[in-house]
Amino acid sequence: MKNILRNPDKSIAAKLIIAIGLLMIILSLIFWYAILQKQEKDVLSIATKYGRSFVNFTKASTRRSMLIFDREETQRVLDTLSTPEGVQGVQIYDHRGNIVFSSKSEKAGNSVDRTSIACTGCHSNSESGELLTETRKLFVHRDEKGKTSLHMVESILNAPECSTAACHAHPESPEILGFVKADLSLAVLDEALLKQGLALTAYVIMFVLAVSIFLGIILYKIVSKPVNELVQGMEKVSGGNLENTVQVRSDDEIGKLARTFNSMIRDLKGARDQRERWTQTLEVEIEKKTDEIQKTHANLMQTEKLASLGRMAAGVAHEINNPLTGVVTFAHLLKKRFPPESTESQDLDIIIEQSERCAKIIKNLLTFARATPSEKGKVSINEVLNRTIFMVQNQAKFHHIKFNPDFADKQFVVVGDGSQFQQIFLNMFINAADAMNGRGNITIRTRGALENEKPYVEIEFTDEGCGIKEEDMPKLFEPFFTTKPVGKGTGLGLSVSHGIVKHLGGHIKVKSTIGKGTSFFVRLPLES
Amino acid sequence: MKKILVVDDEAIVRTSCDRTLTPEGYDVTLTASGKEGIACLEKETFALVLLDLKMPDMDGMEVLSKIKENWPETKVVMVTGYSTVDTAVQALRVGAYNFIEKPFTPDTLLKAVQEVFGPSD
Incomplete structure (x- = not known):
């Protein structure tokens, strides 16, 4: 709700409320103005009616005294008629426009102004005798203070008794003998109108507010929220x-949108979870591979280091x-x-x-130096x-070995460097001969093997030597680890x-039994 | 006379052969390179050549091929460091009679020579 109030241009509900509100205000203003x-008009019409009654009443009241010329x-x-509140004054004019009687006695005897309603009420101008419409016989005037007054004239028609009366006897011919003019204050009606107008305005404002608030709440509930x-x-x-879902509040379009959105989040979450699982598996796999690569790299580094050391030493040794x-x-x-x-001699x-x-x-240094990698090719193990x-x-060391x-x-057939394989096999033979103190049998077997569905050749070297101690096993392949006497290996x-x-x-791989002998199993991947 | 030609670029090896074999009654000729050795072989006949594998100007294998080509009766014993044992095996295939490894003792040398000639009287 706060957002709507803070950023109305960013809210559909606010825009709707403003649009409908404006429409309401405009319609209400028109309505309000029309009613006012x-x-x-109605009040004026009633006032006119009563004003005319008042003027006629004045005419009737003064008829008798006029006939007897009292x-x-x-x-x-x-004077009596002008007493009540709202009656500002009453005058009786003769047909030339002279004030004959006036509730305010000082005015009696004065001529009326030609522009006054007393003249213009009936005549278009003072020269012609043309009579005008009924509506011209009243005049509403508003003074500087905003007070409204109604001025009315009504002609006094000639009647037979006027000419026959004993007193002053008017001639028979003129149709009109004079007229009565009444000045009536409409202040009371003004006040009533004002009060009504204010009340109406208040009602309209309240109506607009109520409708706006009602619309606001409805829009907030249905759309905005x-x-x-x-x-x-x-x-x-x-x-x-992706943990949150949106509450579905209705079955309308917005409800449908929320439902679709929730289902989208579920799908997204599923996809993300799956991706995370994959990532995790991948990370583990990468870690494993990195570890393997590092180990291989370390091995290679070690081999390379030793090989270069060996090459250097070999040059000197030779x-x-x-x-x-x-x-x-x-x-x-x-000797x-x-x-x-x-x-x-000693x-x-x-x-x-x-x-x-x-x-x-x-000799050993040179053997080691031979381990340097060289050209690879297809090599027959046999x-x-x-x-x-x-x-x-042909060597003395092996003279007594079968x-x-x-x-x-x-x-x-294996891919590699033949001299390297020879190096490996030679090592196996030398170790076997040393283990058997130069006497015994060395058995060499070859066989095919499958590892991770890949073909390998396994070469077994079995001697009848002293065997390898259990505690020496882990160190067997470490550089410079030897069980041979000093100077021998x-x-x-x-x-x-x-x-x-x-x-x-x-x-x-190695299998060894103390006192019985040792078997080395060298596995090499076959050429695919 | 059992004539032996020693071909080795190292003077101390040549001298060692000479001092080991001459007292045993062998007629020993010493040469310092493959070219010199071939030159000697062209002048006189030798029963045995003690041939170093690794020499600067003419490789032992090359000399061996020439000897086997021109003087097939002459037996050749290769003298080699361990690092060239591969080549020694190859040499045996080409036709060398045997090989001995450096450093050799007088006994090893004598044994190898005696294998060619049979035990000296």
Whole structure:
């Protein structure tokens, strides 16, 4: 309601109220004016009627005294007649316009002004004797104070007794002997009219107000309130609040609008809820993927870091092999010159031993350096396995190890770098050989597998070694983690293998029994 | 005489081979590059070439191919660092008799040589 009052140009109800109100006011004003005019006319008509009666009564009252020419009696009658309130004066004129009698005695004997109603009441001008209409015989005058007076004239016609009367005997010929003029005050009627007019105005104002208020209330209830509720509801919805509904108050168009609006909000809310659910699922999914990407990235970073470290180290390490050959050779040659028990021989043994240790460190560093990514292509897993087995069989470390390849008939083709796969398999063999102290069987199996409906190849490396302790399991793929004696392993082998396999979309799993052996399962995605 | 040609750009490796094999009765010729090695092979016959894989001017694999092409009877043992083990496997396929890894001990070297000639008397 406040809004309507504050911003009428923004409210349909206010506009309607103003329009109807204005129409009401205009109609009422016309009505009011017409009634006032009619009243005034009616009052004047009655006043005229009574005025004429008064004049006729004056004529009748003075007839007798006039016939007997009793001037005093006539004057007395006039004085008496002018006594009541409202009678301003009564005069009797002769036919020339001279005042013969007057209630105000000082006027007697004066001639009347030619423009006075006494003349103009009957004559168009003083020269012609033409008689005018009845209406001209009265004249309403309003003075400066707004007081109205009615002036009336009535002719005194010649009668036979006037000419036959003994007293002054008028001649027979003139039709009119004179006239009576009465000045009557209409102040009482003015007052009555004013009161009536005021009352009417008050009634009209009250009527307009009542109709306006009634219309206002009706419009507010039927139009403004429900429309405002709808507007507020829409504002809330546009502000994002979909919890509110609009109250349906009627079955009319606005009610229908509210119902449609509510149904729209329900639909919107449903859509929003669904969208939120999707967003939530998406967020969880994104979080999961981001986490995976971060882990992969971290792995890659680690692998890359280690790889570049390895590349750098490898450059140096490779060159060290040559002088180291010299050191080893000459230490051996020198050793031959001393008896085995001599201090010199024992010292040289230390040189040889430490040189060999250097050689192993270098070898591991070079192994690690080989993990750097290179060209990718289609690689046959069986072929790489066979090649690696062939290569290691000729090495002293594997002289007492039996390889048992148990490959599936299927040729598994993987996309990647062949030398990287060889690197992985070599690592598996070296670890197996170390775990078995250089003696025992290594079984290599290949088989197809399905994971998330995608084809994989699984390569199993099983040794008969010492097994891996439960507490070491989680650290197995960490860089620089090793269970081998100092100088024997760098702890990079499995870490690098794991990095390569992960990078290719595969994984490595381990099963181990202490004292019985270990199985590594390397899974790589097959070329699709 | 069991003639051995050593081809290695590293002087200390050459000397090591010489000092290990000469006392054992082998006739050892030392060369510092693949080109020199080929030149030697053209002049005289060697039973065995100890060939380094990684050399600056002419790669060991190239030299191996030439030897196998021109002197198929001559046996070649590749001397390699671990990083080139792949190449060593390839070398075996091309026709190398064996390979040894640097750094080698006199025993390893002798064993590899003896595998070619049989144990020395």
